[in-house]
Amino acid sequence: MPPRRAVTGRSQEPRQRFAEELRLLRTQRGESLRQLGKALGWDASLFGKMESGRTIGSPEVAEALDHHYGTPGMLLALWELALCDPTQFLEQYRRYMRLEAEAVSLWHYAVSAPPGLLQTAGYAREALAAGGMKGQELDQQVEARTGRRKLLEGDDPPPFRVILSEAVLRTSLREPQAWLEQLEYLAEAAERPNITLHVLPFSAGPHGLMNTAMMFLRMPDGRTVAYTENDVRGELIEENSKVEPLQRTYDALRDLVLPPAESRKFILRMLEEVPCGPSI
Incomplete structure (x- = not known):
């Protein structure tokens, strides 16, 4: 299991931390978004939006990523925290x-x-x-x-x-x-x-x-x-x-x-x- 990073700066915000972890895990694996999408069966654009913080995806996606990266439960837990993050709702409404x-x-x-x-x-x-x-x-x-x-x-x-x-x-x-x-x-x-x-x-x-x-x-x-x-x-x-x-x-x-x-x-x-x- 990859080492966990200390929570610093903006990564203290659950939604931002989730996006940062996704980017880090993918780059450490040396995968492109296209390769990740092909491996998991979802469109690569979904993972791009998740890594930019535009969406947090679904629990099924988080579970699939946990399995793919060998991080059992970690990403799903971060997804749940991001889901309850009140700042995400304001961000989504502004985008809307x-x-x-x-x-x-x-x-x-x-x-x-x-x-x-x-x-x-x-x-x-x-x-x-x-x-x-x-x-x-x-x-x-x-x-x-x-x-x-x-x-x-x-x-x-x-x-x-x-x-x-x-x-x-x-x-x-x-x-x-x-x-x-x-x-x-x-x-x-x-x-x-x-x-x-x-x-x-x-x-x-x-x-x-x-x-x-x-x-x-x-x-x-x-x-x-x-x-x-x-x-x-x-x-x-x-x-x-x-x-x-x-x-x-x-x-x-x-x-x-x-x-x-x-x-x-x-x-x-x-x-x-x-x-x-x-x-x-």
């Missing part, structure tokens, strides 16, 4: 934001909150403040979130399909006027030619994404990446073998939604229930 800005089409499933691309300033402020944000940081994050809406505007905006769980429309803000403005914005967005908005009613019953918000991006090179979020974590998924089953789950969900016209009527009915009344 960069990819979102480049996407040629987008589709989304929202569990309990409108997607960031369709949030008003009032909604974003209350939601972010509920998470403990305040002061200048809160102002900056509200501006950043509402600034994302520009992606769907302009002369040639990308197509955007969004499925809103009924829970999104039932979870109102504390401030009625801010909630009214958010519903009005959703109703207006549903009429734009580049936006297809569906409501998934509670009557649709259980489905494969009940507790997971899901975002897909079609990139200029034709590949699709996914980003999943639940109550405790988010994950950027770029491996095609993992993206495809998620797409199938999303496609199955589409069979349960209301058509666009009925979905907009659903939102308008929600507007009628707001105490101050709709203004559209």
Whole structure:
């Protein structure tokens, strides 16, 4: 078993340490990424992304690498630490934001909150403040979130399909006027030619994404990446073998939604229930 290195510098961060160990073990073996991929049966690009810290792969990959390098359990243990590293989620989300800005089409499933691309300033402020944000940081994050809406505007905006769980429309803000403005914005967005908005009613019953918000991006090179979020974590998924089953789950969900016209009527009915009344 190769000697373990002292943990110094950035290698104290679990995700970075995992990537460093992978690079060290491969270079000590004198293998190229292509040779490693051929030996283990995965695409060489996966190992390149793991060594650069762009992904940590799966436990199956970590176990295969442990077997390949003769490091029983070491890489799997580092993988588990990297999986729980809170810094990785922020890094993945930042990368997702960069990819979102480049996407040629987008589709989304929202569990309990409108997607960031369709949030008003009032909604974003209350939601972010509920998470403990305040002061200048809160102002900056509200501006950043509402600034994302520009992606769907302009002369040639990308197509955007969004499925809103009924829970999104039932979870109102504390401030009625801010909630009214958010519903009005959703109703207006549903009429734009580049936006297809569906409501998934509670009557649709259980489905494969009940507790997971899901975002897909079609990139200029034709590949699709996914980003999943639940109550405790988010994950950027770029491996095609993992993206495809998620797409199938999303496609199955589409069979349960209301058509666009009925979905907009659903939102308008929600507007009628707001105490101050709709203004559209």
